[in-house]
Each structure stands twice: as C-alpha cells, then as structure tokens.
Amino acid sequence: MKNILEQEILMALGCTEPIAVALCAATAYNIIGGEKIKSVICLANSNIIKNATSVYIPNTDGLYGMKSAVAAGIISNEPELKMELLKNLNSEKVKKIKFLLEKEIIKVSPYKTDKSIYIDVTVKTENGVGQCIVENSHSNISLIRKNDEIVYSKEKTEEKIGSFLDYSILNLESIYNYINTVHISELDIIKKSIEVNKEICNEGLKGNYGLSVAKDLEKNSFSELFNSNALNNAIKNTVAGTDARMAGCNLPAMSNSGSGNQGIATTMPVVAYGESRNICEEKLIRGAALSNLVTIYIKTNLGRLSSLCGAVNASAGSSCGIVYLNDGTVEQMEKAINNVIGNIAGMFCDGAKAGCGLKVATGTFVSVLSAHRALEGSGINSTDGIVGKNIDETLENYGRISKYGLKELDNILLDIMVKK
Incomplete structure (x- = not known):
C-alpha cells in the first residue's frame, strides 16, 4: 500500500x-x-x-x-x-x-x-x-x-489508475489493518502531504483568494452558527487551500489521484479536526493515510476524471479518517461512506474555478457530520437510493452513475461554459 x-x-x-x-x-x-x-x-x-x-x-x-x-x-x-x-x-x-x-x-x-x-x-x-x-x-x-x-x-496506455500496481488489495478492512500495523516511518509521504497542504491552506487564510470562503468562516457569525471548533476548523482550514489554488497561488499542494483539491480535501479535514481535538501527531498521520487510501479506493471505481465532483470522494475518505481518530471501527467507516455518498453523490463538476471552495466547504461539513452520525451507529440503509448492501455495492452503484449515467453531462456543461 x-x-x-x-x-x-x-x-x-x-x-x-x-x-x-x-x-x-x-x-x-x-x-x-x-x-x-x-x-x-x-x-x-x-x-x-x-x-x-x-x-x-x-x-x-x-x-x-x-x-x-x-x-x-x-x-x-x-x-x-x-x-x-x-x-x-x-x-x-x-x-x-x-x-x-x-x-x-x-x-x-x-x-x-x-x-x-x-x-x-x-x-x-x-x-x-x-x-x-x-x-x-x-x-x-x-x-x-x-x-x-x-x-x-507507449503502444498502449491503460485508463485504469496506477495500472502497474495491484489496486484490488484496497478495501476498508485491508486499509484499516495496514494503518494500524505499518511503521510510522513508512508514512513519510503522508507527513509531507500534511506539511505541504497546511502551508497552502494557511496562505489561503492570510490572502484574499477567489471567493475567500475560508476567511468568511473565520467571522464570528459563522463560528456561532457551527458552534464547534473541530467542525469550523476542519472546514475553514481545508477550504483555504482550495481558495488559494483556484486563484493561482504559487504554492504547491500534494494531490490525490491527480487532483490537488482532492488531496487537500482528503487530508486537511482529518488534520484540522484532529488538531482541534489534541490528537497526537502519529495518530493524525495514520488517520490522514487512511483517508488518502480510502479516497484512492473510491476513485478506482470512477476513473481518473469524472463528471462527478472530486470533493465527494475526498469527503468520504476524510470521514473515515475522522472515524479513525475517534477509535471507530471498519463498520462505522462503512456507514460514514454511505452517509456521504447517500447525501452528496449527485454533486457534479462544472470546471475548476473559485466556486470550488464552496463545494469543498459543503463536502467537509458532510464529512464531519457523516463521521459523527456513523460513530453514533447511524447510517443510510441499503433500501435507500444508491446505497448498497455493502460498501463495494455502494461504490459499484456510484461508479455506474459516473461512467454510464453521465456520459453527456460534460458535453452539456462545456457547451454552456463556452457560450458565455
């Protein structure tokens, strides 16, 4: 892994x-x-x-x-x-x-x-x-x-993500076991990801980038509305990086599955949430690693680019990371993923832009909410919508929508955008 x-x-x-x-x-x-x-x-x-x-x-x-x-x-x-x-x-x-x-x-x-x-x-x-x-x-x-x-x-290039690696080993059980047993020194890439993404997120909070969604979240009215340091910090410290990236900030981000915003939205909610709860650094790194692996696992069902917004995949991954920080189980992580996908699976991608910050804010809010509902034992039932009898079935349903149900969506969206 x-x-x-x-x-x-x-x-x-x-x-x-x-x-x-x-x-x-x-x-x-x-x-x-x-x-x-x-x-x-x-x-x-x-x-x-x-x-x-x-x-x-x-x-x-x-x-x-x-x-x-x-x-x-x-x-x-x-x-x-x-x-x-x-x-x-x-x-x-x-x-x-x-x-x-x-x-x-x-x-x-x-x-x-x-x-x-x-x-x-x-x-x-x-x-x-x-x-x-x-x-x-x-x-x-x-x-x-x-x-x-x-x-x-190259005579033949594969559409499959990371085709020379065996991604079939990815499932919630194997990811959870790996995170709990791997030596922390093997997760240096995650430590680097946290450092790099925190830097661009901090820059997003200082500067006036894009829609400045993150800076607005620092205002007292928003803090009172959310009434939770962990939730408020998770949202603003994640969205800040997206604000900065979409406005052309010259700081790099660590991407996940080819997307910088997805990398930020996968890693930073877990880190900001954990720091607000005084979680130790090693557990933060393990939680962020789990979040990234779950996001990659979900992404293998969708393809490298999709008509669906990458914030959904990142939200599901970070929700599992937050469950992990709260000593949750694999079963609770499954509920968290179902809660996210059952909520915002229909969020489509209409291009990279300043408004992506609002989508990341929505996804991060749903991530934290879904994790806490899962920790309380609450998850969307398999009788509802696209949620399946198990997590693989849910992701298969989600992938079918992405690959086959939305074939014309990108063409319609592009037609709208180029005619402006």
Whole structure:
C-alpha cells in the first residue's frame, strides 16, 4: 500500500488540468525548439477543457484558460519538472506568455474520446513540428514526435489508475489493518502531504483568494452558527487551500489521484479536526493515510476524471479518517461512506474555478457530520437510493452513475461554459 500512496500522492503546482496542458505544450515545443513559433494546435477532451477554462494559472499574473496554459507551458519550457513546471516563471517570462497570446496563433479544439484525459499539442516553428500526447493521467506522456520521427511512444496506455500496481488489495478492512500495523516511518509521504497542504491552506487564510470562503468562516457569525471548533476548523482550514489554488497561488499542494483539491480535501479535514481535538501527531498521520487510501479506493471505481465532483470522494475518505481518530471501527467507516455518498453523490463538476471552495466547504461539513452520525451507529440503509448492501455495492452503484449515467453531462456543461 506504500507504493499506492506514493503513486497517487504527488506534488502539484496549480490546478492539475491546465498544468497537464502546459506539460503537454512544453514537451511538444521542447522537442522541436526554435525562436519563431508559427502555430500551436491543442486538442483536448471535454473534461480537460471544462476544468481549465476558468481556473487561474500560478505565476502568470492572473492568466487563465486553455490558451494561457498552452502558452505558459511553451514559455516555461521545463517539461522535466512535470507537474511543477511553472514554478520558475518570472515577470520576463510572463511578458513573453502574454506576447505569444496576443499573436493569436494558439488554437484549441475539443476532441471526442472515451478517455477521461486526452491532450494533444502540436507546435510548429522554423525548425519543424513537435507533437506531444498526454492521456489517461495528468503526466502520462504517450507520444512525442519530432517532424516525422516518433521520438517516444507507449503502444498502449491503460485508463485504469496506477495500472502497474495491484489496486484490488484496497478495501476498508485491508486499509484499516495496514494503518494500524505499518511503521510510522513508512508514512513519510503522508507527513509531507500534511506539511505541504497546511502551508497552502494557511496562505489561503492570510490572502484574499477567489471567493475567500475560508476567511468568511473565520467571522464570528459563522463560528456561532457551527458552534464547534473541530467542525469550523476542519472546514475553514481545508477550504483555504482550495481558495488559494483556484486563484493561482504559487504554492504547491500534494494531490490525490491527480487532483490537488482532492488531496487537500482528503487530508486537511482529518488534520484540522484532529488538531482541534489534541490528537497526537502519529495518530493524525495514520488517520490522514487512511483517508488518502480510502479516497484512492473510491476513485478506482470512477476513473481518473469524472463528471462527478472530486470533493465527494475526498469527503468520504476524510470521514473515515475522522472515524479513525475517534477509535471507530471498519463498520462505522462503512456507514460514514454511505452517509456521504447517500447525501452528496449527485454533486457534479462544472470546471475548476473559485466556486470550488464552496463545494469543498459543503463536502467537509458532510464529512464531519457523516463521521459523527456513523460513530453514533447511524447510517443510510441499503433500501435507500444508491446505497448498497455493502460498501463495494455502494461504490459499484456510484461508479455506474459516473461512467454510464453521465456520459453527456460534460458535453452539456462545456457547451454552456463556452457560450458565455
């Protein structure tokens, strides 16, 4: 399970979809080089375009959108940095990005595919043509072409998350047993995740980012409404990171299953809740590790990107982490997951944006509420809605909705967004 955690919990600077676009563009340009960029064509599936349309890109002086992501990747020209490739942008490079955008030579078009992630960037310069394709995961480069030469190619890439690892070992019982028996030194990736995500969440509380949802939660009226330090702290200290990321903060986050917001919303509710209850550091790390593994377990039923909001998966994972901090059982964790999914499973993703902070706030509230209802023995019955007779059946039902029930949703959402 250590390998699964290290595969799925990665450092990411900025929203992962525009960063994936930037990585693809940087790789395409880097392979061909040249001083004069003549044209750039970017093809991407609806999930990518939807999530890159409204979110700000870090270190770009407030730029946002697909074309800005493409331009930022080309000017950064550091594909070796993967999901942190924009960290070295400076004012001079931002001027070059804006100049490239003003030339209006970047064209973006939707690409129809069943893959949840697909990006194809072709860059033409005086040296010829460079092409890169990223598919199935945010940093999974499947093809690099220089003129007529295929420099790099993966003959077949799997849609399945972490296809070279055995994710079938994941279930609540195995996760719970692993968390209780693994030596704490094996969970260094979780300790790092807590440190990194706390830093960007603290920044979100200090600055005026996005809708400033977290800062509003610090006001007395909200504190009185929630009437619980643990709940209020869990929400505001989680949402702060989302506020900051969606507004283009230049601090990284530790992602979960390819999503920075999901990484924050999986880890921080457990950490903030536990710190409010004076839980010791080792138990906090174990609780956060359990939360991350449960989120990965749920995500394997949905695919890398889904029409459903990732805050739901993170809320279910963090709810289990909170149950763990309260010395709860596997059975209570099952109830917590059912409570979350039975409540907010229908929350769809209409792109990365400032409003994601409100969705994360909703999810974190539901996470804490669901955990405490489960600890009291209360869970949604299998006779209700999509909740199944056991947790695997619930997740199978949830996955069916994501994979088959919402096939047209992304197209409709994208149509609405591009016509604004």
